[in-house]
């Protein structure tokens with residue numbers, strides 16, 4: 001039995017949800033895609049403007065392009081307080097639970113976007129208590145929180 005099901009999501013149009021209780025550490029779904037060379041990534045305009053939402057670094061030479069409808073794992077949304085992570089060994093990429101997940105909870109992971117001037121294009125709607133309002137990897141979120149703080153002080 002699959003551990004996930006596709007449902008309408010509060011974060012985005014669609015998402016993946018736990019179809020039963022999942023234990024922390026369990027592998028939930030294989031992240032499928034096409035293996036492409038990093039030279040292709042640099043040359044293909046498809047990867048130009050957008051953030052590489054569906055692109056995973058495999059190693060120095062290869063990346064995995066998961067931007068295909070048959071890659072069900074692409075429907076998993078970002079959260080600032082995720083219950084899954086991307087767990088990759090070699091060319092096999094898995095979405096694995098990092099917490100015990102209850103049936104019907106939405107599955108999420110940290111997209112790991114870097115912090116740059118583009119971050120405002122990617123507002124986050126995860127509603128987690130620690131949400132910084134944008135999809136930015138956890139290590140860089142303090143930069144945004146700092147900005148928010150400055151802003152709220154000015155407006156006091």
Ligand SMILES: [Zn+2]
Nearest residue numbers: 080124126131
């Ligand atoms: Zn968020």
